[in-house]
Amino acid sequence: MSCQGKVALVTGGGVGIGEATCRSLAAAGAIVVVTDIDEASGSRVAEAINAEGKSAIFMRLDVCDEPQWQAVIAQVIERYGRLQILINNAGIANICGIEDETLAGWRKTNTINSDAVFIGTREAIRVMKETGGSIVNISSIEGIVGDPMLPAYNASKGAVRAFTKSVALYCADKNYGIRVNSVHPGYVTTPLVSGALARLAQIDAEAFAQRVVANIPMGRMAEPAEIAKGIVFLASDDASYMTGSELIMDGGYTAR
Amino acid sequence: MSKELAVFGLEGKVAVVTGAGAGIGEACARLFAKAGAAVVLGDINVEACERIAAELNGQGLQAKAVRLDVTSEDDWAALKQTLVSWKNRWDVLLNNAGIYIGGMLENNTSAQVGKINQINIESVFLGTRAAVDCMKPGACFANGGSIINLSSIAGLIGVPGHSIYGATKGAVRSLTKHSAVEFAKFGYGVRVNSLHPGLIETAMGDQALQDFVDIGVVANVDEAAALLKSAMIPMGRLGNVQDIANAALFLASDASTYVTGIELTVDGGFCAA
Numbered sequence: 001m002s003c004q005g006k007v008a009l010v011t012g013g014g015v016g017i018g019e020a021t022c023r024s025l026a027a028a029g030a031i032v033v034v035t036d037i038d039e040a041s042g043s044r045v046a047e048a049i050n051a052e053g054k055s056a057i058f059m060r061l062d063v064c065d066e067p068q069w070q071a072v073i074a075q076v077i078e079r080y081g082r083l084q085i086l087i088n089n090a091g092i093a094n095i096c097g098i099e100d101e102t103l104a105g106w107r108k109t110n111t112i113n114s115d116a117v118f119i120g121t122r123e124a125i126r127v128m129k130e131t132g133g134s135i136v137n138i139s140s141i142e143g144i145v146g147d148p149m150l151p152a153y154n155a156s157k158g159a160v161r162a163f164t165k166s167v168a169l170y171c172a173d174k175n176y177g178i179r180v181n182s183v184h185p186g187y188v189t190t191p192l193v194s195g196a197l198a199r200l201a202q203i204d205a206e207a208f209a210q211r212v213v214a215n216i217p218m219g220r221m222a223e224p225a226e227i228a229k230g231i232v233f234l235a236s237d238d239a240s241y242m243t244g245s246e247l248i249m250d251g252g253y254t255a256r
Numbered sequence: 257m258s259k260e261l262a263v264f265g266l267e268g269k270v271a272v273v274t275g276a277g278a279g280i281g282e283a284c285a286r287l288f289a290k291a292g293a294a295v296v297l298g299d300i301n302v303e304a305c306e307r308i309a310a311e312l313n314g315q316g317l318q319a320k321a322v323r324l325d326v327t328s329e330d331d332w333a334a335l336k337q338t339l340v341s342w343k344n345r346w347d348v349l350l351n352n353a354g355i356y357i358g359g360m361l362e363n364n365t366s367a368q369v370g371k372i373n374q375i376n377i378e379s380v381f382l383g384t385r386a387a388v389d390c391m392k393p394g395a396c397f398a399n400g401g402s403i404i405n406l407s408s409i410a411g412l413i414g415v416p417g418h419s420i421y422g423a424t425k426g427a428v429r430s431l432t433k434h435s436a437v438e439f440a441k442f443g444y445g446v447r448v449n450s451l452h453p454g455l456i457e458t459a460m461g462d463q464a465l466q467d468f469v470d471i472g473v474v475a476n477v478d479e480a481a482a483l484l485k486s487a488m489i490p491m492g493r494l495g496n497v498q499d500i501a502n503a504a505l506f507l508a509s510d511a512s513t514y515v516t517g518i519e520l521t522v523d524g525g526f527c528a529a
Contacts, residue, residue: 001264001511027260165528172490172525186514217440222514229263229511238506241454241499243491244528248518252440255433255517 003236004029006133007080009072011063011120012090014041016190017138017231020224021087022046024232026054030085033076035061037090063090063116069123077127084133085235086124088117091138091156093196095208098151106152113156114163121167125178132177134235137164139182141250149208161246168244179243181234186250187212188222218251263510267292270345271508272335274326274383275353277304279458280406283497284350284504289317291505294343298324298335299353326353326379332386339390339397346397348508349387351380352406354424356460358467361419369420376424377431380405384435384448392444400445404507405432407450409523417467425452429519436517447516449507454523455484456495490525 008025012018014036026032026049034049034056036042042058049056057079061072076083091113094105117137124135142150143157161182168180187193197205213219230249233239248254271288275281276297282304289295289312297305297319305321312319322338325331339346354376357368384403391401410418411425429450436448455461468480485492503522506512521527 001261024260027258168525168528169490172492175492217437218514218516219440219443226514229513230506230515233264233506233511238502239522240502241491241495241522241524242503244525245521245523247515247520249512249514250518251514252437252517256437 001232001236001238002029003085003232006030006084007033007076007082008085008087008235009033009035009076009083009124010087010089011035011061011116014038014045016192017185017188017224017227018087018089019045020228021089021231022056023049024225024228025085025087025235026052026056028232028236030055030235031080032056033072034058035072037062063120064111066119069119073123073127082131083124083127084131086120086128086133086135087138087231087235088120088135088160089138090116091192093150093153093192095149095196095200096151097149101151109152110156110159113153114159117160117163121163121180125167125171125176128178129171129174129176133179134239135167135178135180136231136234137180137182138231139164139184139246141184141186141248141254143182144184144246144248145254165244172243179239181239181242181245181247183227183231183234184246184248184250184254185227186216186222186253188224188227190224193221215256216251216253217256220251222249222251264506265291266348266505266509269293269347270296270339270343271348271350272296272298272339272346272387273350273352274298274324274379276308277301279460280453280456280497280500281350281352282308283501284352285319286312287498287501287505288348288508289319291509293348294318295320296335296338296342297321298326300325326351326383327374329382332382336386336390336396344397345399346387346390347399347401349383349401349403350406350504350508351383351403353379354406356421356463358417358421358464358470360417360471364420372420372424373427376421377427380428380431384431388435388439388444388446391446392439401447402508402512403435403446403448404504405448405450407432407452407519409452409454409521409527411450412452412519412521412527416473417471418464433517440516447512449512449515449518449520451500451503451507452519452521452523452527453500454489454495454526456497456500458497461494488526489523490529493524495522495524
């Protein structure tokens with residue numbers, strides 16, 4: 001499972017699945033560009049990777065900012081001359097029934113989770129088509145099945161799933177040598193999940209968490225490192241015949 | 257190897273591959289052995305397995321050939337005894353053995369359906385039962401495990417000439433999900449996933465190409481391959497056995513500890529369109 005010498009950019013790399021993915025990619029030999037809107041967490045991850053004798057650099061990136069995407073990718077090319085792996089991971093979640101969801105809240109979720117994946121994928125393809133590469137978009141099981149309390153999140157992750165297939169076909173048609181796949185984690189012990197629960201009243205949060213875990217056949221949430229391994233598999237040449245595919249890692253949630 | 261990378265391998269594990277004498281099964285057995293597993297190669301063609309096992313053992317890897325008719329309960333029982341005496345362990349089962357029978361549905365016979373169902377579906381049931389009977393808590397090995405069932409994209413979508421074959425692969429997909437959920441719910445520590453290759457360059461792949469000729473879709477196999485590559489497979493090439501073996505290794509290894517009941521499609525983008 002090697003990504004030896006490949007230059008990889010991860011969005012939302014400061015915490016959760018993004019952090020674990022940065023660490024796993026570095027362990028597999030990649031040069032990791034850790035990006036995050038939060039400088040403190042992102043630099044901490046890059047420093048920790050470098051301290052282990054592996055290679056990483058932090059660059060601040062607000063994934064909704066189109067000019068910033070262009071600047072960051074230009075910096076990556078200037079520094080390393082190539083970008084071969086992109087992990088569109090940054091995202092947010094808000095637990096809220098449709099009757100209480102605001103248009104502003106809907107737009108925020110869809111901008112960060114979906115629009116940003118469009119911008120990042122487009123910008124990456126513009127440079128990646130020179131070398132070939134692998135783009136991994138982090139959707140969710142909530143891009144496949146519905147949850148009554150996640151209308152905006154469901155919509156944004158479903159968009160990522162279908163968008164991934166479109167871009168996979170486009171890159172294949174153009175013979176760019178770029179593979180594009182989506183990853184669908186179930187519930188993972190990350191700040192995204194704990195943060196969303198923390199914004200609920202305690203009694204609601206407990207009920208939500210209980211319902212979720214009761215619906216996971218494996219009976220537990222995932223650790224971020226478990227999801228990172230699947231992302232590294234798709235990023236690596238071991239997945240060379242995979243494009244437009246979905247990799248679900250959910251402890252059996254969607255199989256039931 | 258770092259601990260981080262070791263989880264992508266199979267060091268210390270015992271893997272059984274059915275239909276290991278050729279094609280995808282052979283490639284998976286070779287890769288699993290290279291990844292550190294002690295591999296039992298099972299096939300009705302035991303001579304082929306013996307040749308491959310000898311080659312692997314010659315490379316300092318661990319392999320053993322057994323005669324395994326996957327439709328025979330007796331052969332599965334004998335396999336268990338082999339595992340007890342060899343390494344006293346069983347971690348991975350790749351239910352790969354299978355056959356292809358094509359033809360237009362109106363020309364398929366009940367005898368054909370009975371035969372393909374037995375070899376492609378009943379075998380997966382027997383193998384899964386044998387494995388879980390060894391892997392679950394309180395069983396002889398009780399170390400949990402990973403079962404990978406070879407389905408096909410023909411178990412997901414419709415293709416002319418593939419009705420009875422595709423039906424078996426749809427059954428394998430479904431059997432996978434039910435057993436995965438059951439084993440997870442009951443805390444068996446046994447993961448079960450299905451793998452869905454597109455058209456792969458193997459003897460069975462050649463049969464499928466020939467079938468497109470036989471049912472009159474194309475004039476010859478070259479035209480069949482060209483049509484697939486140009487119009488149906490976005491990546492523009494048929495798959496190879498290594499593509500599938502790499503994905504099987506991911507599902508077999510501890511890199512996929514939270515993965516159960518899924519369909520992993522490895523098809524060059526075929527089903528994305």
